[in-house]
Amino acid sequence: MAYRHIDSQSNEISLPVSKVVCIGRNYLDHIQEMNSTVSEAPLLFMKPKAALCHMHEHLGIPTDKGDCHNELEVSVLLKSPLKNASDDEVKDAIWGIGLGLDLTLREVQAALKKQGQPWERAKSFDNSAPLSGFVPLSKVNNIDDLRFNLTINDEVRQQGHTKLMLHKIIPLIAHMSSIFSLDSGDVILTGTPKGVGKLSPADKIAASLDGHLTVKTEVVAE
Ligand code: ZN
Secondary structure, eight states: OOOOOOOOSBBBBBBBOEEEEEEESHHHHHHHHHHHOOSOOOOEHHHHHHHHTTTTEEEEEESSSOOEOOOOEEEEESSSSSSSOOHHHHHHHEEEEEEEOOEEEEEHHHHHHHTTTTTTHOOOOOOOOEEEEEEEGGOSSSSSSSSEEEEEETTTEEEEEEEGGGOHHHHHHHHHHHHBBOTTTTTOOOOOOOOBOOOOTOOOEEETTTTTTTEEEEEEEE
16 A cells, blocks of 8 residues: 555544654664764754655565664654744644654665765665554653654564653754754654664564554565
């Protein structure tokens, strides 16, 4: 099925499919595992429409470009446009939250970093952003108090908590909207905690947002 935004009960959400805006280096434990440095201004990058797919249907990874890594992240779906937005305007523009994978070709990324080149070749390929359904914001008590985790073949690989973000969700989106306009239907991926690692075909994946949703899927060679 072509990608459409869906809620956690798999009902279609009537918002356009648009771009994905991502932040890198938003959790200290991940910065440390990568031997990266804390960036003062958020490190931003984008994925195009063709990166989107449904996590429960499709976890296809390229197998001819080196290791493809999991990065499980809290996702945010916008229902209205934002430009130079205040925190309150951001809150009003959020449809809901879910989970997304920022699939990353780690060896390609390392080569790009070395050459000082942008990351699209490593992060913005087709189907590089498998998403869960979205939970309406009204069902979320506190967006800065969300636990999430990823298991691979029943072993915990990633555990995150949104209170540990260096740039919290609402001010982060406000900042993004000061750099480029955000549109209704845009998805924000809010950064990965530690535990990134290689995915292999036939890996069984479960991604959970505590109290809200779990998605089970399996990795296949693209
Ligand atoms: Zn990421």
